[in-house]
Amino acid sequence: MTELLTSAQMRAIEAAAIAGGAVTGLALMERAGRGVVEAIFAEWPDLRAGSFRAVVLCGPGNNGGDGFVVARLLKEWGWEVEVFLHGDPERMPADARVNYGRWVEMGEVRPLSALRGADASLAAFGPDLFVDALFGTGLSRLLDDQLVDIQEKVSLGWDARGAIPRWVAVDVPSGLCADSGRSLGCRLPCDLTVTFHARKRGHVLAEGPHFCGVVRVVDIGLEGAGGGDVVEITAPGLGLGKGGGHKFLYGHAFVLGGASGRGGAARLAARGALRMGAGLVSVGCPGEALVENAARLDAVMLRVVEEGADLARVLEDGRIRALCLGPGLGTGAREAGLVAAALGIGGHVASGGEDVVGGSGSGPGRGLVLDADALTILARDGDLFGALHGACVLTPHGGEFARLFPDIAERLATPAVAGPAYSKVDATREAAVRAGCVILFKGADTVIAAPDGRCAVHAAAYDRAAPWLATAGAGDVLAGFIAGLMARGYSPFDAACAGAWLHVECALDFGPGLIAEDLPDILPNVFRRLGL
Numbered sequence: 001m002t003e004l005l006t007s008a009q010m011r012a013i014e015a016a017a018i019a020g021g022a023v024t025g026l027a028l029m030e031r032a033g034r035g036v037v038e039a040i041f042a043e044w045p046d047l048r049a050g051s052f053r054a055v056v057l058c059g060p061g062n063n064g065g066d067g068f069v070v071a072r073l074l075k076e077w078g079w080e081v082e083v084f085l086h087g088d089p090e091r092m093p094a095d096a097r098v099n100y101g102r103w104v105e106m107g108e109v110r111p112l113s114a115l116r117g118a119d120a121s122l123a124a125f126g127p128d129l130f131v132d133a134l135f136g137t138g139l140s141r142l143l144d145d146q147l148v149d150i151q152e153k154v155s156l157g158w159d160a161r162g163a164i165p166r167w168v169a170v171d172v173p174s175g176l177c178a179d180s181g182r183s184l185g186c187r188l189p190c191d192l193t194v195t196f197h198a199r200k201r202g203h204v205l206a207e208g209p210h211f212c213g214v215v216r217v218v219d220i221g222l223e224g225a226g227g228g229d230v231v232e233i234t235a236p237g238l239g240l241g242k243g244g245g246h247k248f249l250y251g252h253a254f255v256l257g258g259a260s261g262r263g264g265a266a267r268l269a270a271r272g273a274l275r276m277g278a279g280l281v282s283v284g285c286p287g288e289a290l291v292e293n294a295a296r297l298d299a300v301m302l303r304v305v306e307e308g309a310d311l312a313r314v315l316e317d318g319r320i321r322a323l324c325l326g327p328g329l330g331t332g333a334r335e336a337g338l339v340a341a342a343l344g345i346g347g348h349v350a351s352g353g354e355d356v357v358g359g360s361g362s363g364p365g366r367g368l369v370l371d372a373d374a375l376t377i378l379a380r381d382g383d384l385f386g387a388l389h390g391a392c393v394l395t396p397h398g399g400e401f402a403r404l405f406p407d408i409a410e411r412l413a414t415p416a417v418a419g420p421a422y423s424k425v426d427a428t429r430e431a432a433v434r435a436g437c438v439i440l441f442k443g444a445d446t447v448i449a450a451p452d453g454r455c456a457v458h459a460a461a462y463d464r465a466a467p468w469l470a471t472a473g474a475g476d477v478l479a480g481f482i483a484g485l486m487a488r489g490y491s492p493f494d495a496a497c498a499g500a501w502l503h504v505e506c507a508l509d510f511g512p513g514l515i516a517e518d519l520p521d522i523l524p525n526v527f528r529r530l531g532l
Contacts, residue, residue, distance in 0.1 A: 003228030007137035033069020035218030059134035060087030065096025067133025086112040136171035137178035143185030180423030181208030209461035236498035247279030251487030257285035265328030272480025275520040308337030324483035326374030327476035367486030392437035466507035473516025
């Protein structure tokens with residue numbers, strides 16, 4: 001796990017280091033600018049080999065100060081450099097003003113507004129590189145129209161000529177909210193974004209991966225400084241291997257299936273749980289679906305479960321450690337009764353009128369994964385929603401999240417007009433507190449939050465982009481992965497985190513052409529690569 005910082009957390013870390021005497025602000029700015037240049041040369045070794053041309057766009061704050069350092073270092077390397085400034089140099093922060101002065105001793109600074117009519121002169125200059133050091137993490141408002149016009153004009157001008165310079169952003173592309181990944185007027189996707197100390201949330205959330213290009217993190221000497229309360233999932237923890245013992249040592253996972261012709265999703269979840277290492281996996285289904293499931297499953301056991309009372313009796317077996325409900329389940333009265341039984345609601349009258357008996361559902365010692373149709377049932381039945389507890393994991397995609405938490409989803413969908421903008425992290429955390437359980441909000445930027453404030457992000461982006469997961473049934477397998485991990489003793493939060501990471505890892509291992517059935521069967525390859 002690695003920290004994902006907000007802009008405020010990053011500023012606090014820098015301020016603490018400066019206040020403690022570990023470093024000066026000027027030294028940090030020099031390290032940052034030098035790190036940008038080194039990252040440029042590492043990304044494009046050909047640019048290290050000779051003299052090239054760069055245009056550096058500097059803003060009125062410390063991000064602009066970093067840009068002046070970049071300009072000076074490239075000039076010292078032998079490059080031709082043009083610098084444009086947005087704002088009044090006399091109003092810049094002290095350290096940025098120092099680096100402005102150092103650049104002025106070497107070259108000219110032109111106002112950024114000059115770019116509005118600079119097509120001809122810049123075309124003659126022929127830059128190989130643009131450096132965006134306008135705003136970085138400090139932007140708290142929409143970019144004004146002038147800046148948007150300049151960005152688009154410069155970009156489109158070079159596109160039309162067929163000679164497109166490489167674009168580099170310092171910290172984050174200007175106009176991208178560093179905390180949410182949402183656009184505040186950002187128009188230009190960069191080729192490379194160079195950030196400092198740690199990735200920011202905006203690099204991995206929402207539109208961040210689209211605008212940032214490749215993200216490189218530069219060490220500027222702030223090791224050991226913490227402050228982040230959101231982590232990025234980098235790999236699952238220990239405990240995935242098996243060290244001996246009988247099958248019940250690794251737990252029994254129970255998956256509820258739907259009517260005849262609708263059992264495929266439950267079978268996918270069951271295979272996911274079994275491949276994840278649960279000692280036993282059973283599918284409970286109506287009697288009419290028993291033969292169909294038996295024809296497709298061997299190692300997975302079958303039980304006839306017609307209604308909630310049947311499930312309540314099944315759950316008297318304390319060896320069942322995890323339940324998975326929702327994939328292909330259906331949304332009628334029978335299915336609402338099953339959800340009620342799984343939640344241990346005795347005597348609950350589900351939507352449609354079924355009286356559910358028993359009270360041996362999920363609890364502190366038994367995990368419950370609720371996905372797909374189970375989420376639709378929860379969204380329409382306040383009593384069932386109110387019965388959620390800390391051993392539950394909800395796994396909604398965007399539409400399901402909006403049905404469960406319409407007000408939160410509406411706020412997240414409202415266009416961003418100021419930073420820090422409301423983010424998927426904020427939304428998922430708020431939902432977890434309201435539901436009283438772990439929420440895994442699916443997407444390329446999957447966010448997992450617990451009611452106690454723990455939060456993790458798994459971004460299927462950059463070198464972990466897995467577009468092949470956009471296939472029917474992939475979410476059912478993920479639900480099964482999580483149930484299998486919970487059966488093995490993982491906490492709901494840890495199971496959701498590990499399941500999300502392994503889900504993407506399987507997709508990356510298989511590659512193009514992936515279908516949901518492949519995910520459980522590729523998991524052994526992933527385990528071998530992890531040394532299990």
